[in-house]
Amino acid sequence: MYETISIEEINKPAVALINEGFVNDARSAASSRGWPGLRVVPESVPPECSDMDEIEAGVSAAMDDIIAELTKPLTAEERSPKPREVEKPSRIVFKGSLKEINHFFYKRGWTDGQPIIPPTEEDVAEMLTGTDLPADHVVAKIMPRLGKATVEKIAINAVMAGALPTYMPVLIAGVQALMDPESRFGVFEVSTGSWAPFWIINGPIRKDLHVNSGQGALSPGDIANATIGRAMGLIVKNIGGARKGIEDMGVIGNPGKYSLVIAENEEASPWEPLHVEQGFKKEDSTITVSFPNCYWQIMPYSTDDKGVLRSVTYNLIPGRTGAYWLILNPTQAKFLAHWSKKDIAGFISAHALTQVNRRPQYYGNLPDLPQDKGLLMNPHDFIPILSDPDMIRLIVAGGAGMFMGLMSGGSGMHGPITKKIKLPDNWDKLVAKYKNVVPTYMRY
Amino acid sequence: MSGQYDILSPWADADPMPLKGISPRVINLTGKKIGLYATTKRAPKPILTVVEKKFKEIFPTSEISWYLSTQHYADLQIEGKNKAQFEEWVKGVDAVVTAVGD
Numbered sequence: 001m002y003e004t005i006s007i008e009e010i011n012k013p014a015v016a017l018i019n020e021g022f023v024n025d026a027r028s029a030a031s032s033r034g035w036p037g038l039r040v041v042p043e044s045v046p047p048e049c050s051d052m053d054e055i056e057a058g059v060s061a062a063m064d065d066i067i068a069e070l071t072k073p074l075t076a077e078e079r080s081p082k083p084r085e086v087e088k089p090s091r092i093v094f095k096g097s098l099k100e101i102n103h104f105f106y107k108r109g110w111t112d113g114q115p116i117i118p119p120t121e122e123d124v125a126e127m128l129t130g131t132d133l134p135a136d137h138v139v140a141k142i143m144p145r146l147g148k149a150t151v152e153k154i155a156i157n158a159v160m161a162g163a164l165p166t167y168m169p170v171l172i173a174g175v176q177a178l179m180d181p182e183s184r185f186g187v188f189e190v191s192t193g194s195w196a197p198f199w200i201i202n203g204p205i206r207k208d209l210h211v212n213s214g215q216g217a218l219s220p221g222d223i224a225n226a227t228i229g230r231a232m233g234l235i236v237k238n239i240g241g242a243r244k245g246i247e248d249m250g251v252i253g254n255p256g257k258y259s260l261v262i263a264e265n266e267e268a269s270p271w272e273p274l275h276v277e278q279g280f281k282k283e284d285s286t287i288t289v290s291f292p293n294c295y296w297q298i299m300p301y302s303t304d305d306k307g308v309l310r311s312v313t314y315n316l317i318p319g320r321t322g323a324y325w326l327i328l329n330p331t332q333a334k335f336l337a338h339w340s341k342k343d344i345a346g347f348i349s350a351h352a353l354t355q356v357n358r359r360p361q362y363y364g365n366l367p368d369l370p371q372d373k374g375l376l377m378n379p380h381d382f383i384p385i386l387s388d389p390d391m392i393r394l395i396v397a398g399g400a401g402m403f404m405g406l407m408s409g410g411s412g413m414h415g416p417i418t419k420k421i422k423l424p425d426n427w428d429k430l431v432a433k434y435k436n437v438v439p440t441y442m443r444y
Numbered sequence: 445m446s447g448q449y450d451i452l453s454p455w456a457d458a459d460p461m462p463l464k465g466i467s468p469r470v471i472n473l474t475g476k477k478i479g480l481y482a483t484t485k486r487a488p489k490p491i492l493t494v495v496e497k498k499f500k501e502i503f504p505t506s507e508i509s510w511y512l513s514t515q516h517y518a519d520l521q522i523e524g525k526n527k528a529q530f531e532e533w534v535k536g537v538d539a540v541v542t543a544v545g546d
Contacts, residue, residue, distance in 0.1 A: 003481055003513070004542045007534050012479075013467045014540040017491060022546055034461035047546030049487045052494075059494040066495065067502070070478075070539045071469050081463040093453035101451055110454050118449045147456030156454045192546060239456040249546075 001029040004038060015039045015069040017062065019047050021249075025190065028247050032144045037078035039069040047192065050363065092121075105160075110238050112230065112258060116160040127155035130168025132424040139172055140179035143186040145241025149175050153239050154231075161231035164434045166209055167224065170287055173419040174199065174232050177289045182413040188291035189242045192249050195291035195410045196256030197236075198325065199229060200395060202275035203285030205421055206263040208431045210438055213263035215399025218295075223437060229259025254293055262397050268330035269396035270337035277341075278418040285423070290393075290416040292325060292409030299403055305335050309347050312406065316385045318354035320408045323391045323415070327405035329398035341394050349389035353382040390415070470539050473499070477507040479537035484513055485545030492543050509537050 007014040018026045020042040030038040045058030094104045101118045105111050117123065128135055128151065135152040142149050154171050163171070178185040178197070188195035201211045212222040220226055242248045250257075266273040275286040300311040312326060326344075328336065336344060356362055357379035386392065393416065398405065424430065470476055478499055482488035489512070496508050511533045514526065534540065 001544075003483065003544075004540075006530070007479075007481070007540045007542065008464070008466050010531055010534045011467045012534050012537065012540055013469045014542060017495075017541060017543045019546045022544075032461065034463050035466070036463060037466045039466065043491075045487065045491055047487070048485060050490070052490060055487070055490050056494050059491055059498065063495070063498045063502075066541060067473065069469075070541070071471060071473060074466065074468060079465040081465060083460060083463060088457065089453040089455050091452060092450050093455075094451045095448060096451075097448060101449060105451075105454075108455075119452045119454065120449050121452065124452055141458070142456075145456075145458050146461070147458045149456065152452075153454065153456045156452050160454060234454065238454040241456075241458075 001026050001038065002033070005030065005033050005035050008035060008038065013070055015041055015066060017041050017043050017059075017066065020044055021047070024246050025249050028241075029144060031084075032146060032241075036081050036084070037074075039078075041065045041069055109243055110234075111160070112233055112237070114230075114258075117162050119156040119159040123159045124152065124155050127159050127163070127165050127168060128152065129426075130155075130165035130424065130430060131172060133172070139175045142175065142179060142236065142240030143242075144190065144247050145239075147239040147241055149235065149239045154235060157234040157238055158227075158231045161227045161234055162223070163227040163231045164209075164223065164437060166430055166434050167228050167231065169421045169423050170201065170205070170209070170228055171231055171235070173287045173421040174228070174289065175235065177287060177417045177419045178232075178236070180412070180417045180419070183289065183417045184291070184410065184412055185289075188410050189236055189240070190248050192251045193293050193410070194250030194252055194254040194257075195293045196254040196260050197229070197232060197289050198256065198292050198407060199232070199261045200274055200288040200416075201228075201261065201263045201286070202266065202273050202288065202418075203280075203421070204283065205285035205423075206266075208427075208435070210435075211261065211263035213265040213397045217262045217397050217399075218260065218405070221439065225261040225263075226259050229261040233257055233259070256292070256295065262327075262395075264395045265330060265397050269333055271333075271341050271394070271396075274393070274395050275418055278416070280418065280420060285421040286418050287421055288416045288418040290323060290325070290409070290411045292322075292407035294320065294408045295405065297403045297405050300332070303332075303335060303402065305339060306347075308332050308335055308404070309344060310351070312404070313348050313351040315406065316348070316352040317408070318358040318385055319360055320385075321360075322409045323393065323411035324386075325405075325407040326392060326394045327397050327407070328394060329401065329404055330396060331400075331402065332404055333396045342389070344394060345389040345392040348392055349384060349386045352385040354385050355379065356381050356383055359383070359385075473503050473506055473539070475505045476503070476538040477509055477536065478503075479509050479511060479533065479540035481511045481540055481542040482513065483542075483544050487545035488543035491545070492541065495541055495543075509533065
């Protein structure tokens with residue numbers, strides 16, 4: 001839609017051909033940019049279609065509408081749209097029991113489907129102790145709706161997610177990371193590819209908050225890992241206005257959108273941690289975001305260094321695009337300690353090959369990627385899966401055992417986005433207050 | 445569980461966006477230069493190829509002009525490296541059909 005808006009901004013009549021399943025999304029996008037009257041023609045061509053018969057049929061059926069939308073005189077409303085009456089929920093939006101509140105919030109589309117903690121004035125005030133910023137400070141305006149992410153709205157969504165006040169600085173930095181113009185968040189949050197924000201926490205704050213970097217770090221059971229990602233999801237939905245099936249058009253969806261948060265096990269890593277690679281000091285605390293949409297786990301074919309790396313190499317998928325995160329467990333990190341991160345990425349990139357006809361580009365998809373040259377090659381020739389070793393990033397996390405993790409998917413324009421987490425003056429006191437919120441499992 | 449709670453709204457305010465009206469339409473497409481804008485996705489080019497064919501059948505004196513975006517994430521307001529070229533193309537046509545591919 002943004003292309004069509006750019007054309008109308010130059011005072012030329014335009015019409016957007018949109019698959020009929022994406023009309024709501026298109027209208028939200030147009031309205032959010034101030035163009036509620038943008039003309040759209042729904043068509044029935046299947047998304048990403050490569051079948052010319054289907055295309056011919058879908059376009060033929062839409063042709064009269066295309067001509068009409070380019071020629072039909074404007075209505076008064078199209079010429080000069082009037083502001084729509086938008087409901088503005090009052091600050092105190094509901095009074096009721098826990099169950100009634102949960103039903104009310106769910107029916108308003110303000111939850112992720114899980115029960116929420118009611119954001120009472122008192123709990124939100126406690127959440128606000130996690131930052132020195134004033135409650136009405138606007139951290140960012142979040143796409144697509146450009147909703148104002150005030151510190152208070154972030155705190156309300158954090159309470160709903162079950163977060164602790166000590167997570168506020170992380171959430172604020174997370175909002176800043178999403179809204180970094182280089183993050184491509186505006187595309188990933190609503191894309192059909194169901195990209196989920198993957199949050200990596202580095203620096204001393206990992207320990208203060210007990211963000212799990214060890215055994216089962218990505219499994220449920222740790223309040224920080226579970227609620228930081230959950231709060232960010234609610235922030236994206238309730239502040240940014242990206243609702244599933246309306247603006248967020250992920251086709252299959254992604255359980256990672258509930259929460260995908262990990263800390264790097266910097267102590268077990270023989271390499272400099274991610275945030276130092278990203279230009280921060282080791283003593284800084286940071287949050288990094290990228291947007292994978294696949295996660296798989298691999299048992300190394302053998303446990304020597306090259307065996308580990310070959311296992312990664314042979315499990316890169318020819319049909320995937322975008323960046324990879326390699327999550328090595330501490331044992332594997334030890335095996336590979338004499339390699340640099342750059343050499344590891346170089347080895348994988350050099351050895352991950354596939355035949356030309358196994359790449360999507362061979363069939364005319366994703367034509368802008370360098371492998372487009374493959375169209376001129378013998379379909380059975382081998383080419384690299386990755387166009388650049390920098391597409392592989394590496395962290396150390398996980399526990400005992402030999403599985404490693406691979407995530408693939410989207411990243412910012414120049415890689416993942418990292419932001420420094422700024423702590424309030426009373427940080428040590430605050431940490432002391434909540435540090436004992438940890439599970440203690442009884443033996444049986 | 446049976447307590448009553450006053451609950452704050454999680455839904456954020458947004459500044460009202462200045463609303464803009466769309467451009468006047470062309471009265472008749474006969475003899476006009478029609479622009480076809482395709483994103484980098486797979487489907488727009490074949491979709492607009494069919495649109496071109498149909499336009500030529502219905503308006504044989506019309507001229508067709510293509511713009512194939514080379515930017516994978518084609519939000520021109522953010523990634524404006526081809527902005528000048530794009531704007532020049534838009535100014536040179538009378539009306540545009542865009543296709544995203546989904």
